[in-house]
Amino acid sequence: MQYAHDPALLLARFQFAFTVGVHIIFPAFSIGLAAYLAVLEGLWLKTGRPVFLDLYRYWIKVFSIVFGMGVVSGLVMSYEFGTNWSIFSKKAGPITGVLLSYEVMTAFFLEAGFLGVMLFGMNKVGRKLHFAATCCVSVGTLISMTWILSSNSWMQTPRGYTIDPATGRFMPADWLAIIFNPSFPFRLVHMGLAAFLSVAFIVGATGAWHMLRARKEGKAASEPVRVMFSMAMWMAAVVAPLQILAGDAHGLNTLKYQPVKIAAMEGDWVSEDHAPELLFGIPNMKTEHTDYAIRLPLAGSLILTHSLNGKVPGMKDFPRDQRPPSYVIFFSFRIMVALGMLMMLVGLWSLWLRRNRTLFTNPVFHRVALCMAPAGFLALLCGWITTEVGRQPWTVYGLLRTSDSVSPVALSSMAFSMTAFVVVYVLVFGSGMGILVRMLGRAPQEGEHDTPPDHAPDILAARMHPGVIDPSTGKGA
């Protein structure tokens, strides 16, 4: 790749990848958790069972932290397009900027406007209105995902534009074609399921941890713990297999519109039918060969075309300067798929245990569920790396090169900001993770909703009380 030697461009790319990689965790977490909270509050209103309110109160504390981190890391993103990718934003702004504005107006305000009521307003607005606020926040997270993925998908499969010959700008011609571009529906479903699955495994691991602790102390797990674990495992059992189907469909879509990305993901160099699937290998961009390859005969054609003799693309079909770095996405793709399979196995295992009525008593399964806590988010990040690195060397696929998109910012400024972002993100989001882990290390209490009214006018009052942090765990963290 001819631009790989420009250090300012590399830094701009690293910085964007780093900041968006950290950011993406939080909105995904918010999407899944807001929906979970809406379900919990709905169930509580419908059944009146206090366990659902306990769980709501337990998880909303987590939500407030996660959402806050999502807001501040997202603010960075909305300016980074201009600071780091000014040529891209100037040329594509008439399309991507408008989509981003719609995201702000339809989603961010909705979320932020009702978050206050959701966090602090239970005793001020009444139960039903409060539930409505929770639903608004949840819907807001979903709308936000829809717009940003539409914009992102447009960069992958641009449609509905013309190019102004004088300025090289992308001019919108058909907004429906822009928004509903060919890869958008697949990406939306795949990402949405990923968000739900990621949160399911966090909730499941939290439940598993508290069941293991209770077992160690010789007690039975409390009802909120069992309910959250059971709900999470249902999600895993249902969503993980669906996600594999969605991923397969997304892959077929990519094969159709971005065949060289598929070739790079698979480490395939020569187009062939009856293609094998590479289980392992190290793609070498210079020698145009995948070293140390372990091949599974015919599986490549079967997976990509659903037939044994289907033709799959190879990177040599495309000019060298249009190939994405296979040595990155070959691995990120495989890690994602492996984690997806593991998550499905855990889901199926939970069904088996449920049938035998040992879901809440099998410590081996609980340990596995605990270890799987980051599985969803890791898979999500690997998938994100696969699709974004796989878009290279373009920002707008096939039309605008990454090397032609970067801002005229001095290398020294770029180096300063890269350092500052890493230091601040490690400090802030590292602390945030620490706080989250400590919060989740505290078991949900039965009667978590029962705080004395004079002391706690709001649903969340307890979280702000000094006593919220268990001194025994608080000191150690």
Added chain:
Amino acid sequence: MMDFAYWLPIVWAVILVAAISIYVVLDGFDLGIGMLFALERHPDRRDVMVNTIAPVWDGNETWMVLGGAVLYGVFPGAYSTLLPAFYLPIVLMLLALIFRGVAFEFRVMTRGTGREGMWNAGFMAGSAIAAFCQGAILGGVVQGIKVVDGAFAGGPLDWLTPFSVLCGLSVMCGYALLGATWLIWRTTGVLEESCRRWAARLAVGLFIGIVAVSLWTPLLHAPYLRRWTDWPNIAFVAPVPVLVVVLAMLFVMGLRRGHSKGPFLCALGWFFLCLSGLGITVWPYAVPPGLTLWDVSSPPSSQFFQLIGTAILLPIILTYTIYSYHVFRGKVTETDGYH
């Protein structure tokens, strides 16, 4: 179509200035409260200060995201020249806002551990640095940037001049004043009394800042001076400085007589006048001194499509924002909110 291409950028300039104004006053008092942490050391009263804004700060900061997104979609030429030009202060501001934003939760979550002090400091310093950077960026825009072929062509520290530093300090002072007057309105007792004292001093500081910036700005570029001194312009713009003085008198009266809302409204009025004054000064430039609104606009098809959505959505947003403020209205005391 020609008319469209002429009028749409003007409509959008008005909307953008409105969005920036809303951001400045809303997040202004949030950031001001952060800075006032330097003066208020009592932990309970600090909690009250935070509690007055905890339910609304997310929404307030969203106006800033909107400002960025609208600039990106509607005036991409400005977005793509201003942001690289102010690369360092923008990065610094974003990092400061990160500290400020997470500190709302973290300072309480770490209560009783050694880290609480760090997050209180982060809340305070984050607010102060963000306020300074915003003022410096604004001043930097007014003093202009070097543009060649529609792209920023200057150095990384071009923005840093005595004028932009003066603007940064004035905005810090102004935000702190907004914060203090907001707390006069929303709190009681010792805290309210302290805020009245602070507000009086901060108002003096801001007034000096306004006068200094106002006298300095016309000297930056000849067209700025003509905008304010040529006939008939002067007849239209003269009310701005007059109103600044009128508001100053109202402010002093409100503070002396113990009004709760008055001082805050006067501070809002000042900000509104200052932003109007800046708008009048730089009009019709989006990136002074070279690029006009029309130079930096996206095509009418983009601006029109976005305008439809904005016309529908903005009133809805304002409605539920007001509703949210309404839910949390009234004086906040030490037993409320977080506690």
